[in-house]
Amino acid sequence: MPTIKEVSELAGVSQATVSRVMNGSDRVTDATRKRVEAAMQRLGYRPNSAAQSLASNRTNxxxxxxxxxxxxxxxxxxxxxxxxxxxxxxxxxxxxxxxxxxxxxxxxxxxxxxxxxxxxxxxxxxxxxxxxxxxxxxxxxxxxxxxxxxxxxxxxxxNELGGYRATRYLIEHGHQRIACVTGQMWKQDAQERYQGYRRAMQEAGLPIDDDWVIHSFFEFEGGYQAFETLQQRKLDCTAIFASNDEMAFGILEAADNHNVAVPDQLSVIGFDNIYTANYVKPKLTTMNFPxxxxxxxxxxxxxxxxxxxxxxxxxxxxxxxxxxxxxxxx
Structure with a gap:
């Protein structure tokens, strides 16, 4: 079974340098690291992870x-x-x-x-x-x-800036009756996105009515139920800011079931830009979460x-x- 000494001799470096390479130290040049790795591969050397952890007090x-x-x-x-x-x-x-x-x-x-x-x-x-x-x-x-x-x-x-920008985008497109569907309000991101919605509305001089805000949950069903609630309240909103994309998908589904055309009769913007946002029909306008x-x-x-x-x-x-x-x- 090959040893660390054999690796160091084949690579032309000290045993300490071999140890630093195995532990991922940044005190080793790329050229040296490659030389040590090549020697380990050639000899079939496999580091003992337990011994490494004991020596370095790290599990890596x-x-x-x-x-x-x-x-x-x-x-x-x-x-x-x-x-x-x-x-x-x-x-x-x-x-x-x-x-x-x-x-x-x-x-x-x-x-x-x-x-x-x-x-x-x-x-x-x-x-x-x-x-x-x-x-x-x-x-x-x-x-x-x-x-x-x-x-x-x-x-x-x-998140607050994201909620603000999403709502501001709707306002810039002529919308004034804008509903907001939030996630669970004990979540920090839900609170912040809602605050961004409020800031944009207040800045534009638009009223914020509690009936226009649906506190829901960050899932497809949360968006679907929120749209049903808006329908029951008979609110004539022209746009909805959904605090995440999965809720926005639920809103799109519910709107379709009520024969409400998006975006001709209702505009919807989401948040997160998950990969499926580009595959629903119509494709979802949203805020990108990197x-x-x-x-x-x-x-x-x-x-x-x-x-x-x-x-x-x-x-x-x-x-x-x-x-x-x-x-x-x-």
Whole structure:
């Protein structure tokens, strides 16, 4: 069985350099790294991960908690984190919290028990005080959740600006009777997108009536039910801002069932720009949520802070408009 000494001799480097390559250290040049990797491959050398962990007090693994392990939103998030970690020769361990406090807590404890070197969290129910206590046990990096004391480790989307821009786009197209369908209001992003809607309406001097705001939930059925509620209230709205794309799809389906033509009779704008937004009919106008890019930024911050001991800072993204076919000019 080949040894690290044989690898170092074949590569013409010290054993310490071979160890640095195996541990993903940035203190090794690309040329040296390639030479060591070629020697390892030629000899068929496989590092002992347990021995590496004991020697470095690292597992070379980052844990990640998401709400779900499926769907068009969390898939790109998980892929973005893994792409960055894999290139740095680190591993990703994923657990889901399903948006429930105890399950989120269990997922976090599961990962800590696996001795991950850091945690990337997309949690919804764990409060700020608990996140701060958790950060004392293992470095925590947050996606789209604001904790003042952890702001440098946060990657987030300006949801308020996105809600404002979406509503402003409808106003600029001549709409004044604009309904808003929100997600669950205990969620930070739902609150912020709703605040953006309110800011745009107030800035344009348009009244905000509670009857025009439907507090629903971030799923297809949430949008479908919201449209039915608007119909029952007999509100003559010309446009709807849906706080995510899945709700917008429910609105499109319900509108079709009521023979309400989109966009001729009703304009609809969503939020997230999940990949299916380009395949519904008509294609959905929406605000882009750069999920993959945000996840990559969070992973890069985790690598820098945990393994390279470099200072990091929060990363803020702005949602951008994706114009398609569901909004018309009045």
């Amino acid at each position: 693994a980052i844990g990640m908690v998401v709400s779900e392990l499926q769907g068009p939103f969390y898939g790109p998030m998980m892929a973005g984190v893994e792409d960055v970690l894999r290139r740095a020769r680190k591993h990703l361990i994923i657990a889901s919290g399903h948006g429930e406090e105890e399950r989120e807590r269990d997922a976090i404890e599961f990962l800590i028990n696996r001795q991950v070197d850091g945690l990337i969290l997309l949690v919804e129910r764990i409060d700020d005080a608990e996140l701060l206590r958790l950060n004392e046990r293992v470095p925590v990096f947050l996606i789209n959740h604001h904790v003042t004391q952890l702001h440098q480790r946060t990657t987030w989307l300006n 999920m993959y890019e945000m996840a990559r930024s969070s992973a890069e911050n985790a690598l820098a802070a945990v393994y390279q001991k470099r200072p990091i800072q929060e990363v803020v993204y702005e949602p951008t408009l994706v114009e398609r076919q569901t909004v018309r000019q009045l």
